[in-house]
Amino acid sequence: MVAAHHRDEVDAYAAEFGGLKLQGGQPVAEKEAAKAAFQVGSADEAPVISVAIGAGGVGHTLTAARVGIQAEQAWTPGDTQQMKKRLHRIGQDRPVDYYITVAESTIDEHLHSVVSTKQATLDAVLDGQADDGVADDERSVVAEVAWLLTQQGLDVSAAEPDSVDGSGSSSGKMLRDAAHLYLRHGLQPVPGWAARPNGACCCPRSADCPRPGKHPRSVHVGPGPRDFSWKPLACATPDEVEQRFADGGEYAAGNLMLAMPEGMLVIDQDNDDGGREAIAALAGQLGGLPVTLSHDTPHGSHRIYRTPQGWKGRG
Ligand SMILES: [Zn+2]
DSSP: OEEESSHHHHHHHHHHTTSEEEOTTOOHHHHHHHHHHHHHSOTTTOOOEEEETTTTOSOOOOTTOSEEEEOSOOSSHHHHHHHHHHHSSTTOOSOOEEEEOOOTTSHHHHHHHHHHHHHHHHHHHHTTSOOSOOOOSHHHHHHHHHHHHOOEEOOOOSOOOSOOSSOSOOOHHHHHHHHHHHHHTTOEEEEEOOBOTTSOBSSTTGGGOSSTTOSBOOEEOOSSTTOEESGGGOOOSHHHHHHHTOTTSTTTTSEEEEEOOTTEEEEEEEGGGTHHHHHHHHHHHHOOOOOOOEEEETTEEEEEEEOOTTOOOOO
16 A cells, blocks of 8 residues: 555556555545455555545555555654554454655655654553643644744844835835845745725725735736736846836835745744744744744734755745
């Protein structure tokens, strides 16, 4: 059995090794046929079944498997346990090896260390050695992984602008100064729509806009009438900053938004939603975050970090 998280991966393993798979969205009859073929077929006829982690509930019996390979890290210890159980159900009369593959310099490497720690905590609770609650939900894993990735802060020695994100009132030189500062750090400034004092967006959707003042300006990139993109407006040079954020220009009186390049992440602290307390709790548990470039938002703050060398992700 090969287990994976992403649909593309499950499909790719099935396509490579005989076509049997269990995946969310598959018709029940097809799932049953795949299971039956795997359970009764010879190793030549049905060598592998490819299974989506967490898909299809706990009811699948795959005791014909001799080896389980989890090709992607699960987000909780429970998901890995569930995959193992499919191979160890009643009727299994042989030992089964279970492998979890973790590639170097991928997010799985960090996930694996976080999830392994959580498994140890879970075991301690189940053994009666600890009686406090265990937070092994997906959100807490995401928060811990993000924490582990905040390896390096951005240089804050340059003069910092005050609130620039979503304030709606920043204009002219102050906005351009902020844009130049972020550009020097490798982020790409993008002109954004502002919100009106009554809360409606300045974009054409006005009061119907679902994210007033919180989305970038865009241009038509064709071919369809709805094909708009902010990407041509992202500033890659100081000249582009001067042009796009010029006083009286097409994008004046708007907001400054930032496109994240590869290898960076932002922690968005929302104080209306317990952000301050969550950050303090994580700092107590995992250590403080490095000093970095940050700016205030209407409800908290953004902190910008570089992720470890070799990482291609952004977030
Ligand atoms: Zn809008």
